[in-house]
Amino acid sequence: MRKLTNTEQEKIKLLTKNQVALSLIEPTETGLKKSIMDATGSVRSYLKSEEIHDYELQKQGPDNKVIIPTVIHTEFKTIKSKASLYRPQTKNGDPRIWFYSLTKIADPNDIIAITYFNDSFQIFNLTKLDVKTLIDSSIQNPFQELINAINTTENEVALELLSMLRKIAGSGPIPSMVDADTSVGRTLETALGIDINSSKQPDYKGIELKSFRNSRTNRKNLFAQVPDWKLSKFKSSAEILDAFGYEREDDFKLYCTVSAITRNSQGLNMRIDSDIKQLIENSDKPEIGDFVVWTLDKLHNRLKSKHKETFWVEAESIKIDNREHFQYKLVEHTKKPITSQFDLLIEQGIITLDHLIKRNSKGKVVEKGPLFKIKPKGIELLFPPSETYSLI
Structure with a gap:
């Protein structure tokens, strides 16, 4: 994958601050034309660590293809899509991934962010999407709702525990x-x-x-x-x-x-x-x-x-x-x-x-x-x- 720009790095920092775990992939011109991308090591590692998919356990061939619901985020809209994860019969069955309708939002060498929430992939063009503006917008939008939902889910137990600790602390010194x-x-x-x-x-x-x-x-x-x-x-x-x-x-x-x-x-x-x-x-x-x-x-x-x-x-x-x-x-x-x-x-x-x-x-x-x-x-x-x- 190419080196990230400073702007792309700042977007990732903002997403990390909001508890969003993600992986990145860079579609090539050939990949967009053929509707195919290599599932790189970092993508495979993310899918495995998040218990979404393990390519090592997947058999080769079209009969073993895995389809996962996907939501593609644009500025103020979403596109309902799906992802296919598979290993072809050819060569060593190198892991592949594809998001249907990706060509509607991506140009060659854009950086696509992949996260997983609500039993679906949630993807967006990190290069082009104005992440900060959408998160901070006074106008409610699907991307903002996604980030807020992830943040709330990730912090739910922490907020519960913090509330309990404050109650204990509020009662004064404990023997x-x-x-x-x-x-x-x-x-x-x-x-x-x-x-x-x-x-x-x-x-x-x-x-x-x-x-x-x-x-x-x-x-x-x-x-x-x-x-x-x-x-x-x-x-x-x-x-x-x-x-x-x-x-x-x-x-x-x-x-x-x-x-x-x-x-x-x-x-x-x-x-x-x-x-x-x-x-x-x-x-x-x-x-x-x-x-x-x-x-x-x-x-x-x-x-x-x-x-x-x-x-x-x-x-x-x-x-x-x-x-x-x-x-x-x-x-x-x-x-x-x-x-x-x-x-x-x-x-x-x-x-x-x-x-x-x-x-x-x-x-x-x-x-x-x-x-x-x-x-x-x-x-x-x-x-x-x-x-x-x-x-x-």
Whole structure:
């Protein structure tokens, strides 16, 4: 696809701001004449990630063609159409896509935007359509209605959760459930009626909740992820504990932070090997060396699934009658982390790893992590621009 103009890029920024996920395709002169376009890698990836269509599962030939309803948006009108997705018998069955009536709105090398809403493709000529004017128009129009509907649908759960949080915050400081570092999150989740469990799934209808006291030096939890034991020298948390643990009160434990920019007091650090796409933890003990491994693909997928959408809830800690209370005050709303930044932030020491391993009096080894954490300044580097909401 050709390089986008500055105007086209600005239109995409405006659409992204309005929660519109889309893909782009550039019809050629030959493609318009023959009513055929290659379904490029980016288009195929979009269709698969949005669970619209998977070309890898589609068989070749006209009998396996898939037809999807389509709406073509023009200035103040729409054209009812349809799309065909297929793989021809010829060659390798290279994926094809075509939107009927596309020639009515497109010239060769225009950029066509494709999004999906209300069980239909919604397409428009990004090059020619005055996106901003239509969205801001005082005259109601189909394109404006589409963008508003997408925006409302995408934000429906967030607005519901925000309303609940404001109600909780409006009732004043809430007594802490337990005397622990984790109480700020557990207290809020209980107030929201969310079961306290160890699920890796987001907390509230697809939105992850991360609560923290309003000390700006506190690192924030991203997710927990055990190493890939099959690829690692050590095969369990117990082996890590035996190698680096220490006696503390009644427990034998390893509670420590591991960084890529310095070694900790246990002689541990970590590094990224981009060639083999692994995060590796290392000991300065020559007889141990590299001892556990995470694949970057696994870490990226955990980040995307855990933080597809997140509310970072800030609370003020207040002592009332010698008991900690929480006044929840602010929400930072992030979406769609940039996974390529994850690696860079590890290398910069902004994302670190916490081991939380101990052997109790019964000899059982318990591992609460490993926890990947991020310094407060890293949030704006890991996620696209966020929204901030006051709760009180």
